């Protein structure tokens with residue numbers, strides 16, 4: 001199996017590594033870079049657990065080969081806030097208990113962060129649409145929708161901003 | 167107890183465990199990497215029933231990076247079979263097929279290699295020669311003496327068959343004004359967590375110790391693992407602090423863990439076995455109940471249901487495991503929340519050439535509740551009575567508790583009528599009716615569904631002796647330990663793994679409540695199986711009751727020690743002082759106090775100031791027996807199954823697209839009474855999740871097999887899990903009837919929503935279909951099923 005040198009910018013830091021041609025991006029992130037916050041639930045593009053932000057877009061990292069990502073800039077869940085802190089969105093997930101087992105959570109955060117980056121005050125329907133490609137088996141989605149709504153309000157200053165140190 | 171003034175219990179508090187998951191720093195099995203760790207690839211049978219003629223691993227072993235290939239022969243020689251929950255000693259189940267593959271996807275060989283990718287490549291190179299046999303896929307056919315048994319030594323495909331009669335069934339049927347009979351079908355689905363099952367095993371030769379990290383939710387896991395691997399339990403250390411990515415019953419993984427342990431021990435290196443999604447769906451042995459109910463009800467003109475005859479035939483797949491026992495738990499709520507005088511129940515479990523079942527949320531109660539609620543609706547229809555009215559007449563009333571049902575369980579408490587009324591009000595039921603009728607007038611298929619269902623909780627294991635008299639289990643204890651360090655910091659140690667139920671929050675909240683210390687300052691740890699106190703894992707909706715109760719028990723011991731130390735320091739008798747916020751104050755003059763800090767220091771350093779006979783240090787453990795536990799079933803099979811009974815009433819509005827058969831749900835209201843909630847956000851979360859899961863079971867999810875036993879829905883493309891589009895905005899209405907049996911009046915809630923949701927949705931669909939003269943008692947009611955059903959009528963019209 002041919003090995004390829006890969007350079008990636010992940011969460012603002014430049015990583016170099018080797019990947020065989022068939023290695024998926026999610027395996028590269030998890031196994032080579034040891035960024036294990038991104039999960040895999042299906043490896044066939046349905047569950048969204050492997051979601052990352054790739055050049056500004058939420059994508060499924062199980063559907064891309066690592067070699068295709070060479071040179072790209074990526075954000076994973078580990079990069080949503082400064083280490084040791086939580087972003088406003090993460091803090092709102094905590095406030096509404098928008099998770100249980102936490103397995104889908106990184107993907108949910110990525111999907112909702114990308115929504116909020118584009119749409120500062122989404123409606124319930126827009127939130128449901130944005131997370132509809134991410135399966136959660138624990139929550140029934142309700143507290144996730146609540147979290148994103150709360151984050152949108154806080155980010156828009158409609159509500160008292162919270163300290164993001166959780 | 168309802169009016170207790172709690173400090174922390176029942177308050178909105180942020181769950182402790184959420185933060186690590188939000189930061190992406192949870193540690194799941196897949197995240198564990200040990201230097202030198204090898205990976206397992208699996209060879210699965212393509213046939214649902216076949217004799218294995220030969221296995222040739224030469225080409226696989228020749229591949230660089232491959233270390234070992236093992237087959238059923240190695241496993242039979244090196245491990246003992248897994249036990250079933252039944253008295254059926256001739257059933258043998260090994261982790262790899264022992265000469266016969268009994269379902270498509272059953273593991274036939276395992277490959278160990280440097281990487282998972284190489285292991286998969288090698289698995290494809292393993293040559294297996296099969297002799298296909300004729301599979302049995304229909305559970306009713308499987309029962310016939312003509313059907314060849316999957317396990318010839320056992321002699322039949324019937325694993326278990328028993329009929330119990332509780333009360334004057336025949337007399338009640340003869341005396342009743344009316345009788346109906348119908349069949350209800352709950353097809354095979356499961357909880358399907360987003361994380362597949364995984365296990366990392368490491369054998370330490372010098373210590374003769376197997377370390378195991380597994381994504382488990384499994385009672386008696388390490389005992390069973392040790393037994394199969396032929397090592398004593400104290401040679402296995404299961405790390406219960408691994409984060410588990412959802413389970414809802416199914417993450418048992420004994421098969422995977424025996425294989426992983428065997429391989430790690432044999433090779434002397436760490437080994438990781440991680441299912442991929444396809445393996446999980448087909449060979450993960452984690453599908454759920456697959457049940458045919460033949461229901462008969464006897465009832466009077468006034469709508470009072472007098473007696474039931476229930477025959478439940480369950481297709482448990484190729485191996486028994488604990489699946490047959492899922493017919494046992496419903497005995498504890500066999501007539502639901504209704505005043506039924508007598509019940510006959512026949513439970514039958516059969517083998518077919520399908521993937522084996524595992525425990526699924528509710529352990530058989532959700533299908534049973536669906537059958538019971540369908541029965542109630544059919545009785546109402548037969549009498550021309552309103553579906554609400556019939557429930558009102560038959561529901562047990564608040565003044566009747568504790569209420570003994572014919573099968574021997576006593577319901578602890580409840581106020582079903584009030585919960586139902588609150589739900590109706592919140593759902594604006596009369597407006598819903600107007601909305602439905604207007605939609606119908608506009609040509610739509612619209613319906614309202616309701617269900618009133620019980621959630622038995624406090625997971626005991628009384629179904630074990632009920633199904634296997636040789637098994638005399640009457641306790642399913644749970645333990646908790648609290649330690650206070652020399653500076654006053656508190657640690658609670660729980661003794662099982664956790665898979666999203668918020669047990670760390672639960673234990674900290676309870677310890678904080680009892681000790682009057684801020685739960686946010688309390689750390690909760692998971693012991694490993696060697697350091698753990700006896701416990702039975704978070705199954706059967708038990709942890710609020712059992713971990714909550716055990717932690718309360720340990721907390722009270724600590725509190726008693728602190729009080730005694732304080733009294734001695736003040737030089738007064740114990741009853742002259744009072745525990746307040748961790749300090750001890752003189753009752754007659756609260757300004758005189760000994761502080762928490764001073765007391766913990768005495769406990770740890772000043773033996774001379776300790777009350778006589780007290781152990782130094784400040785720690786306490788408590789092992790709690792399940793409330794009402796401790797008795798075996800009587801000769802007629804009457805038994806107290808679980809101790810506590812939560813109640814839920816669902817009201818859901820539905821419209822069905824005439825052409826596509828797609829059901830749109832909402833508004834959806836659920837009234838829920840699980841006694842005192844330790845953490846309302848956690849209880850609500852599980853309820854929302856349970857409803858979503860119920861929507862899946864009712865409308866979308868099915869492990870569908872063809873006649874040859876091939877699974878047709880083994881990916882997320884065809885096994886459809888509800889997304890945020892399919893799950894409506896659910897409104898929860900809380901009610902609190904405390905349990906008299908538990909520390910704070912709490913009941914379990916881990917199965918909330920799922921136990922009543924499918925029944926309510928089925929009811930709504932049937933209401934919507936009723937103007938067409940159609941009815942259906944089969945789940946899931948997928949778009950194609952409903953579309954075809956509606957077409958039978960619509961085609962006639964055109």
Ligand code: FES
Nearest residue numbers: 041042043048062
């Ligand atoms: S793991 Fe990528 S979508 Fe499921």
Ligand code: FES
Nearest residue numbers: 100104136137138
């Ligand atoms: S929180 Fe468990 S799958 Fe979403």
